[in-house]
Amino acid sequence: MKMFRNLNFALSSAWQSFWRNLAVSLAAVLSITLILILAGINLLVGHAFSQVLDGFRAKVSEISINVADGTPLQTVYDYQQHLSADPRVASVRFVTKEEALAGFTADPNNAALSTSIDGNPLDAKLEVKVNKLDDVAAIDALARQWPGVDPTNPTNYQGDFVNRMLELSQWLGLAGVGLLAILVVVSVVIVMNTIRTAVYHRRKEIEVMKLVGATEWFVRGPFVIEGVMTGVIAAAVALSLLVLTYQPMVERFRADLTFIPLSYDPAFISSLARDLLLGGALLGALGSYIGVRRFVRI
Amino acid sequence: MVLTPDFASRPVISFQHVWKRYPTGTEALRDINLAVPEGDFIFLVGPSGAGKSTVVRLLIREERPTKGKIFVDGVELGRMKRRQLPFYRRKVGLVFQDFKLLLNLTVYENVAFALRVLGEADRIIRSRVAEALDTVGLAGKEHTYPANLSGGEQQRVAIARALVHAPRMIIADEPTGNLDPATAWEIMQLFLRINARGATVVMATHNREIVDLLRRRVVAIDAGQITRDDRSGRYHEDVSKPQLRAQ
Secondary structure, three states: OHHHHHHHHHHHHHHHHHHHOHHHHHHHHHHHHHHHHHHHHHHHHHHHHHHHHHHHHHHHOEEEEEEOOOOOHHHHHHHHHHHHOOOOEEEEEEEOHHHHHHHHHHOHHHHHHHHOOOOOOOOEEEEEEEOOHHHHHHHHHHHHOOOOEOOOOOEOOOHHHHHHHHHHHHHHHHHHHHHHHHHHHHHHHHHHHHHHHHHHHOHHHHHHHHHOOOOHHHHHHHHHHHHHHHHHHHHHHHHHHHHHHHHHHHHHHHHHOOOOOOOOOOHHHHHHHHHHHHHHHHHHHHHHHHHHHHHHOO | OOOOOOOOOOEEEEEEEEEEEOOOOOEEEEEEEEEEEOOOEEEEEOOOOOOHHHHHHHHOOOOOOOEEEEEEOOEEHHHOOHHHHHHHHOOEEEEEOOOOOOOOOOHHHHHHHHHHOOOOOHHHHHHHHHHHHHHOOOOOOOOOOHHHOOHHHHHHHHHHHHHOOOOOEEEEEOOOOOOOHHHHHHHHHHHHHHHHOOOEEEEEOOOHHHHHHHOOEEEEEEOOEEEEEEOOOOOOOOOOOHHHEOO
16 A cells, blocks of 8 residues: 555656656657657668568578479479478479470560570479578588489579678678667666756755655655656657658658668557657666666665 | 763663764764763754764764764664665654755645655645644645745744654754744744654754753764763853753
């Protein structure tokens, strides 16, 4: 009961204090909003890159094993089954020579070339989808040892390209994490100082609280709750601005940078909302906790 | 020279060879020995910088002694853990020269504040605050903000806040320092009534008239040392009546 009363007191005094010190509260909201907008942009850019990378990954995680002419069909089926049983492999599809030719001629990009083709120079092939991009090289090496493979053109695997993609995705991932870590540190410092300024204005109140026997958590509680409130309001503002500008920005970039397959992903907004609200609340709470510490220590 | 009065009852406050040196090097107190029995009313007097406020700060554990021990109610303050401190302060009522009121809270809210930190129910808070405001003569001013009160009234609010949780001890640091003589006298009447109810009162003061009029126990401090401890003393040493000295 006493705990409930203390919580009630902390909530109501946090609410009152937010409105009574509106100028300082708005300064804190503004600084957290700016930080969360930067964090949100980082998340959105990261998401856009990961979408683009996923597209590339899907392409390069599929290799075609060309089957030598004259290979018995049963040998191909056996090898298809053998590959399907491999845990690294997601799926294997057999494409006959006829199907390969039909696919080639159906592609409008090959229209000119397909008229000059005499007979069917294309190989039958096994199209293998690999679960992890890292395993494509191993599957390629395995395929090259299969006796049924076309020795002149065994697979369409482009090791260099895949390795570069892997490297790029690792670097982008690291850069995103690094940028986010820097943002978190900078934001905690900014929020801490903003809240310390707010707390400084109320040091007399804290002094009185301590003198009448308030525990450290009784003093700290309203400030931490106020920090959470500030963070959540800032997150809501940042989120609104990001949601409003997300689609127009993606369309603008897509128009300018046609070679990058950027796309607007409305499903990502809910995960962005969760991250920003949680991030704002944590940032506000942590900033308040650290900011108020010097004044609260009895 | 032993300055501890030989009172019959068990001391509620006891300073035993207490020294206090601040980090700046200032030696604020030197070998202080003092025993205050329960229900006593004691004036700490002396010139500015003598060490009176340091005694108060040690008593509310804003400071720890450099050497020696301070016991309050049998508990050694120097050994008290930080987390125990709020519970100790709840047993003490504090009154300061600058009132230390929260200007954005009403009279009622300021007094209720001392009970809120205890997690008391609203029903109890309402009745105790009303009682405390009645005691200090501020019934009817519940919804007034401190800025709209006189200095004397603000000090009354501070006293109401100090006594609302029925402490056994009131510590006051220059409570009449900002008040005119008539208001100061009214405030002193309040302290006397609180003391008459059984609370121990320790008051650091410069107010010579009040000390001389009330003739309560007077502990004089000068340059960090107790120079005089009279059971029924005056602000300045009363050379004509040496029999009043505690020793």
